[in-house]
Amino acid sequence: WRGGTALRNGRLFGVGDKSRTNMTENGLLHPERVLTLDTMNPNIKRVEYAVRGPIVQRAMQLEKELQEGVKKPFTEVIKANIGDCHAMGQQPITFFRQVLALCSYPELLNDNKFPEDAKDRARRILQACGGGSIGAYSASQGIELVRQDVSRYIVRRDGGVPSNPDNIYLSTGASDAIATMLKLLVSGEGPTRTGVMISIPQYPLYSAALADLGAIQINYYLDESNNWSLAVGELRRALEAARKHCNPRALCVINPGNPTGQVQSRQCIEDVIRFAAEENLFLMADEVYQDNVYAEGCQFHSFKKVLFEMGPKYSEKVELASFHSTSKCYMGECGFRGGYMEVINLDPAVKAQLTKLVSVRLCPPVPGQALLDLVVNPPQPDEPSYSTFMNERTAVLAALAEKARMTEEILNKVPGIRCNPVQGAMYSFPQIQIPHKAIEEAKGQAPDMFYCMTLLDEMGICVVPGSGFGQRDGTYHFRMTILPPTDKLKIFLAKVKEFHQRFTERYS
Amino acid sequence: WRGGTALRNGRLFGVGDKSRTNMTENGLLHPERVLTLDTMNPNIKRVEYAVRGPIVQRAMQLEKELQEGVKKPFTEVIKANIGDCHAMGQQPITFFRQVLALCSYPELLNDNKFPEDAKDRARRILQACGGGSIGAYSASQGIELVRQDVSRYIVRRDGGVPSNPDNIYLSTGASDAIATMLKLLVSGEGPTRTGVMISIPQYPLYSAALADLGAIQINYYLDESNNWSLAVGELRRALEAARKHCNPRALCVINPGNPTGQVQSRQCIEDVIRFAAEENLFLMADEVYQDNVYAEGCQFHSFKKVLFEMGPKYSEKVELASFHSTSKCYMGECGFRGGYMEVINLDPAVKAQLTKLVSVRLCPPVPGQALLDLVVNPPQPDEPSYSTFMNERTAVLAALAEKARMTEEILNKVPGIRCNPVQGAMYSFPQIQIPHKAIEEAKGQAPDMFYCMTLLDEMGICVVPGSGFGQRDGTYHFRMTILPPTDKLKIFLAKVKEFHQRFTERYS
Structure with a gap:
């Protein structure tokens, strides 16, 4: 045809x-x-998503060519473009996968090879499903049992701050819930159009969702010279500038940071909450890396917890949505697309609208909901799977901590590369010096895109240019995950070093 | 607090x-x-989704009250509001669930209780996943292997018409793909705003997605007196009327029909394609019930196949997106949120935009992709699971055919209820006579909502009012699924009959 x-x-x-x-x-x-x-749709044309952009397409092409026997200066492409844990060799948590197998094929409940706690969890989940099957639709907000378990998890995590299962919405990964919440917030035209404050550097889901919705992106810059910290003065500057041309209504924070890897102090979170309260901003807290904290002296504080500890003046006023996911932390189950959001102080009438809106997509994937239930309700000390679970969990987090340290150490030894410690999350976002001649050579292209493309073509190393996340004008970065296995990460960092020196010489 | x-x-x-x-x-x-x-967001306020609307919330409340021991004129709520097969007792296909268990917990590949063909399928799927895990992200368009298998399925289904895996996009159920395609299509303001033609009655995903996008809904009416058939004259009328106030750009067709259960003839599909070609409309074919055809003399014809059989004048011109899902047919795996769309004649530049857009959500749930792979590549005659698979498949479809027949027969015996044959899909959409006094009694409420709420409160029967799908002014309907087990469906239909007579008497 x-x-x-x-x-x-x-x-x-x-x-x-x-x-x-x-x-x-x-x-x-x-x-x-x-x-x-x-x-x-003109909005869609404006959407950009660097994490899966041209650099990744080029990496896939190179992999194909290598498979076909085309000669390259490298024998494999090492991809550090995306936080895809299992793809980088991380093993699933045994207990989680046992329960998922039992839920998928309940016949296995008669198999004595499975531990009793795994069977108990599977039975409990199946009983909460329509017809006892994960093939039934769940309630649009998510299985009630899972929402209850999520609430209990939040209460434990936050040292007793109450949580209501009615405020929990399960989602198709965190991205889905974030995009949904942003969609609810967008209204107005021209100077009354909704503006949303996002950190720069940011995770490009935010800019993409805002472009899609035709909302106004308001950039506030993290302070690179101060470990990518967030300063209220900068929030205020950004807000005041934005008020001249739009209606700023929401403030998004990613903690631990993506792509920047910082972990916010309790003080900083308090400041942000106070700012949101004063300026009447809806707070969105992206906390999908809440278990990924490595640096000594750093600790994860949820916005919810800090909000409630600040007393009723804040806890009864500030509207907050916080997001979590099954894709990160120690389990890294990206493919299941599990997640949840908790909404606080959401207008009940708006909540009804939210419930209606999510019902149009019927329900989040039920296997992802089942997985989320296990994440928030893992094996307990008196259960047979506990020690294996804890060993696996600890091993993953310890390896990540070691790789975080190693990445910082090696990159900071390269002249012309400077990076902050990877306090948390799964990424390093080093600043790179790009020579003037290279900037000229890049022509229309963003200089760091040119740098990253050359790095990919010459070394088989796939990282994402800083321009895909946003950065201060005239500075250049790339984002890399710390996920490759330690051996491979060492080779990776050695190659980055070699390349950076060569690139700098070439264009000096 | x-x-x-x-x-x-x-x-x-x-x-x-x-x-x-x-x-x-x-x-x-x-x-x-x-x-x-x-x-x-004002658009969201306009979104309606009857299938999970107030009637279902009321049903859930009644169930809760029954559990708590509150006395009702019934002992259980029978829900026929949504095509949720497993929730209504339909059993999953053994082979599918075996493979999903193996993919979830590959340790089971060493278990000799699983048939070899299930293990082969699981190995094949896992090899196509990053790091050999369904916990890794897939490509945003979907796992390449699955897309290839989908293409091969389409070629077989359509008697050799070619299909290109690059034109396949896997999705989070069909709803996701439909909403994405509509989003791409929407542009313009005022009289140039995109209009989309949808059948009335329609599946409310369409009206909901159009409201969300702020696009113009253009209603064309199916001919109830002629088995809910689609007439080109009516398409033309609707199009010409709409051209006065918007820019009609797409035509959506659901075949087999939801909520109306008709199966379109080949001739009708040809007429629709010719109309789309003449009027420059993008065609969207919702074909998620393609295996659910029961009536003698009826046969499923895909829009793709008919398009290509009409020759290059059409096959090279008409832009078509067709949708399929793992949620319906004989498997009814709604919870997994699997699906795909095939795009034909899509502008390559727009395709690149589509690929970029879907990448923002990273990927469809991988367990759903794995399940879809099994649906399009089920056990073959020379494989050990074949006979069990075929028995299970045949039993489900035969039971549905019997229930389709029974539903039509019993409803048509009730004075004041009149329904077309359920040729396909999973629903009956009978017309009901509502007495004038009842219409007055309903007051602001849609009369069929009043009818269905009363039916629910008095009999514990949950169906969805026709007003949630759209209907000709002055006519009233409800949608019911034919999914309850045969015994329960009989009770269900007897209760509908009893109620309708009582309701008619009460308001006469």
Whole structure:
């Protein structure tokens, strides 16, 4: 069906840009299409998502070429572009996968190879599913039992601060819940259009969701010279500038930071909450890395906990949505797309609208809900799977801590690269010096994209340019995960070092 | 934290509607909220989703009351509001669940209780996953292997019409893909705003997605007196009327029909394609019930197949997206949220935008992708699981066919109820006569909502009012699934009959 001519249709575009758009695969002009770059949703064209952008497509192409026997200056592509734990060799938690297998094929409940606690959990989850099957739809907000378990987890985590299962919404990964919450918030046109404050550097889900919604992105800059900390003065500057052209209504914070790896102090969180209260901003706390804290002296404080410890003046006023996921921490189960959000002080009428909105997609994936239930309700000390579970959990987190330390240490030894400690999360976001000649050579391209593309082509190393996350003008960075196995990470960092020296010499 | 007063904050709303919105749980006025009904996204307020609307919330409340021992004129609520197969007692396909258990816990690959073909499938899927784990992200478009298997399935289904895996996008159920495709299509403002043609009655995902996007819904009516068939004359009428106030760009068709249960003839599909070609409309074919065809003389024809059989004049021109899901057919695995769409003649530049857009959500749930792979690549005649698989599949579809027939037969015996045959899908959409006095009694409420609420309260029967799907003015319907087990469905239909007679007498 690729043969024949497409010219029989009289209505043709044939000039300029449109001729490209309307070319068929065999090079003929295509009859007028309904959906073209010119006629599609203009917001979508503005969406960018660097973590899976051109650099990753190039990496996949290189991998294909290597497989086909094409000679390269490297024998494998090491991808550190995305926090994809299992893809980098991290092993699943045995207990979680046992329960998921039992839920998938309940026949196995008769198999004595499975520990009793795994069977108990599976029975408990299945009983909470329609018809006793994870193949049934759940309630749109998520299985009630799982929401109750999430609430209990939050209460334990936050030292007794109460949590209400009615305020828990299970989601398809954290991204889904974040995009949904942003969607609820967006209204107005022109100078009353909703503005949302996001950190720079940011995780590009935020900029992508805001572009999609046609909302106004308000950048506040993290202080690189101070371990990527967040200063209220900078929040205020950004807010005041934004008020001239939009209606700022929400403030997003990522803690521990992505891509920047900082862990916020309790004081900083208090300051942010006070600021949100004073300025009437809806707070969104992305806390998906809450178990990923490595640096000594650092500790994870949830926004919810700090909010309630600040007393009713804040805890009864500030609207907060906080997000968690099954994709990160020690389990790294990205493929299951599990997650939840907790909403605090949300207007009950808006909550009803939120519940209605999520019902349109029927429900989050039930296997992901089951997995989330295990994450928030893991084996207890008196249960048979406890010691294996704890060993596995501890091993993953200890290895990440070691890799965080190693990454910082090795990168900081490279002249022209400077990075902050990876206090938490799974990423380093080093600043790189790019010589003027290289910036010229990059031409239209962002200089750090040029740098990263060259790094990929010459060394088989895949990292994401800082421009995909945002950075202060004139500074350049890349984001790399610390996920490769220790041996591979060492090779990786040695290659980065070698490349940076070579690149700097070449363009000096 | 519910104690204390919320009045300390000076900025208060205190009048009219807003006082409701800003009431705290203990009845005090809440300090000014950022996010209220007045300030939230206005499009979301317009979203409606009857399938999980107030009637279902009431049903859940009644179930709770029954559990708590509250006396009712019934002992159980029978829910026929949603196509949730497993919740209604349908059993999962053994082979599918075996493979999913193996993928979840690959340790089981050493267990000789599992058939070899299930192990082969699991190994094949795991090899296609990052790090050999379904816990890794997949490519945003979906696992390449699964997309290849989907393509092969389509080629077989459509008698050899070619399919390209690059045109397959895996999704989080069909709803996700449909909403994504609609999002790409929406542009313009005022009289150039995108309009999308949908059947009335429709599946409310369409109206909900269009409201969310602020697109214009263009209703075309199916012909109830002619088995809910689709007539091109009606398409033309609707299109011409719509052109006066918007820019109609897409035409959505659901076949087999939801909620109407008709199966379109090949001729009808040809007519629709010709109309789309002439009028330059993007075609969206919702074909999630493609295995659910029961009536003699009816057969499923995919839009893709018919398009290609109409020759290059159409197959090279008409832009088509067709949708499928793991939630329906004989497997009914709603909870896994698996699905795919195939795009035909999509502008390559728009395809690149689509790929970018789906990457923001990272990937569809991988267990759902694995399940989809099994659906499109089930056991073959020479494999050990074949006969069990075929027996299970046949039994489900035969039971549905019998229930389709029974539903039609019993409902049509009730004076004042009239329904078309359930040729396919999983629903009956009978027309009900509602007496004038009942319409008056309903007051502001839609009369069929009043009818269905009364049916629920008096009989414990949960169906969805026709007004949630759309219907010709002055006609009333409800949608019921044919999914309850045969015994229960008989009781169900007997109760509907009894209720309708009683209701009619009461208001005559």
